[in-house]
Amino acid sequence: MKYRRFGKTNFNASEVSLGTWQLGSKWGDPFSEDDAQKTLEAAWDNGVNFFDTADVYQDGESQRALAKFIKGKGDKVFVSTKVGRRLDPHVAEGYNEKNLTKFVEDCLTNLDVDALDNVLLHCPPTPVFYEPEVFFTMDKLKKEGKIKNYGVSVEKVEEAMKALDYDISSVEIIYNMFRLRPADNFFRMAKEHDVGIIARVPLASGLLSGKYTMNTTFGKNDHRMTNRHGEEFDAGETFSGVDYATGVKAAQELDAKLGAGDKLAQMALRYILMSDAVSTVIPGASKPEQIEKNVAAADLPAFTHEQMGIVRDIYDKYMKNPVQYKW
Numbered sequence: 036m037k038y039r040r041f042g043k044t045n046f047n048a049s050e051v052s053l054g055t056w057q058l059g060s061k062w063g064d065p066f067s068e069d070d071a072q073k074t075l076e077a078a079w080d081n082g083v084n085f086f087d088t089a090d091v092y093q094d095g096e097s098q099r100a101l102a103k104f105i106k107g108k109g110d111k112v113f114v115s116t117k118v119g120r121r122l123d124p125h126v127a128e129g130y131n132e133k134n135l136t137k138f139v140e141d142c143l144t145n146l147d148v149d150a151l152d153n154v155l156l157h158c159p160p161t162p163v164f165y166e167p168e169v170f171f172t173m174d175k176l177k178k179e180g181k182i183k184n185y186g187v188s189v190e191k192v193e194e195a196m197k198a199l200d201y202d203i204s205s206v207e208i209i210y211n212m213f214r215l216r217p218a219d220n221f222f223r224m225a226k227e228h229d230v231g232i233i234a235r236v237p238l239a240s241g242l243l244s245g246k247y248t249m250n251t252t253f254g255k256n257d258h259r260m261t262n263r264h265g266e267e268f269d270a271g272e273t274f275s276g277v278d279y280a281t282g283v284k285a286a287q288e289l290d291a292k293l294g295a296g297d298k299l300a301q302m303a304l305r306y307i308l309m310s311d312a313v314s315t316v317i318p319g320a321s322k323p324e325q326i327e328k329n330v331a332a333a334d335l336p337a338f339t340h341e342q343m344g345i346v347r348d349i350y351d352k353y354m355k356n357p358v359q360y361k362w
């Protein structure tokens with residue numbers, strides 16, 4: 036495993052880390068504490084020291100499993116959590132001092148720590164980015180010692196750019212072979228601000244493993260069945276906003292042109308690491324075996340100029356219209 040500076044946080048994060056939205060199961064299946072601990076341990080044993088979570092993941096179980104797992108590891112491990120999605124309805128006005136303070140205090144309890152390493156606003160509605168009081172509240176929570184760093188998780192590139200006006204340490208954003216726009220301008224801006232970048236949904240919810248076909252089935256409560264058109268939350272979070280059939284076709288073409296064999300998932304992660312603005316990439320895993328494969332991505336050779344061109348050509352051919360203009 037290699038490690039990269041995580042913006043101005045003073046932490047060196049594993050290049051390949053772990054997303055814990057689906058920790059302890061497959062999406063929509065019951066949570067298993069045993070699976071969760073095995074997954075976290077598999078990541079740790081392979082050099083992962085950075086974990087992405089949220090208060091809403093597995094209804095708090097993701098954070099509680101992490102609390103158990105990080106005991107005794109001190110500052111060798113870094114947990115980045117998100118808040119805001121417990122708001123119902125999820126509206127900009129909900130991002131007020133009273134709610135944010137309560138969310139942060141609940142995370143402290145769930146993670147069983149005195150101070151949170153990093154707190155991201157969890158894809159708040161766009162108007163929040165133009166409400167300085169929200170960010171001043173985060174500054175206050177930092178001064179009070181409840182949080183060490185804060186930042187934003189965003190849906191749109193423009194939200195990420197706007198967030199750079201505030202004293203944020205990091206931005207979490209979708210960046211993968213099917214979602215290239217963040218690299219156009221935002222990455223340069225983030226570097227100038229010394230803001231760390233967490234690349235999420237790096238496998239386009241698994242599409243970029245190349246293993247799915249038109250006959251693949253997903254669980255009935257899996258968002259890859261229930262949110263294909265944004266029925267539950269932003270459509271961009273599921274398959275990266277790409278229509279399933281288009282995604283399968285584009286992944287197959289990538290696989291063939293890159294000669295990836297059974298390594299497309301790893302190559303997809305390695306591609307993300309080609310950008311030095313990215314601090315860490317956070318694939319989720321539905322089983323511990325996927326982690327070993329994912330961490331090995333950091334050791335793959337760099338993409339050649341020709342391979343970089345293949346990715347860009349496939350993006351332009353399949354993704355530009357459905358994805359580029361929306362996010």
Ligand SMILES: NC(=O)c1ccc[n+]([C@@H]2O[C@H](COP(=O)([O-])OP(=O)(O)OC[C@H]3O[C@@H](n4cnc5c(N)ncnc54)[C@H](OP(=O)(O)O)[C@@H]3O)[C@@H](O)[C@H]2O)c1
Pocket residue numbers: 053054055056057061087088117157158188189207235236237238239240241242244246272300301317318319320321322325326328329
């Ligand atoms: N709003 C937000 O801030 C937000 C939104 C989304 C995600 N996130 C964070 O980002 C993390 C990553 O995103 P994600 O989990 O949605 O998508 P992802 O990382 O693109 O895809 C994860 C899925 O890909 C499959 N997979 C993983 N490794 C594999 C391998 N080596 N070979 C084959 N298949 C593999 C697994 O699905 P199967 O086993 O079912 O095939 C897994 O559940 C999340 O866990 C979460 O922490 C944040």
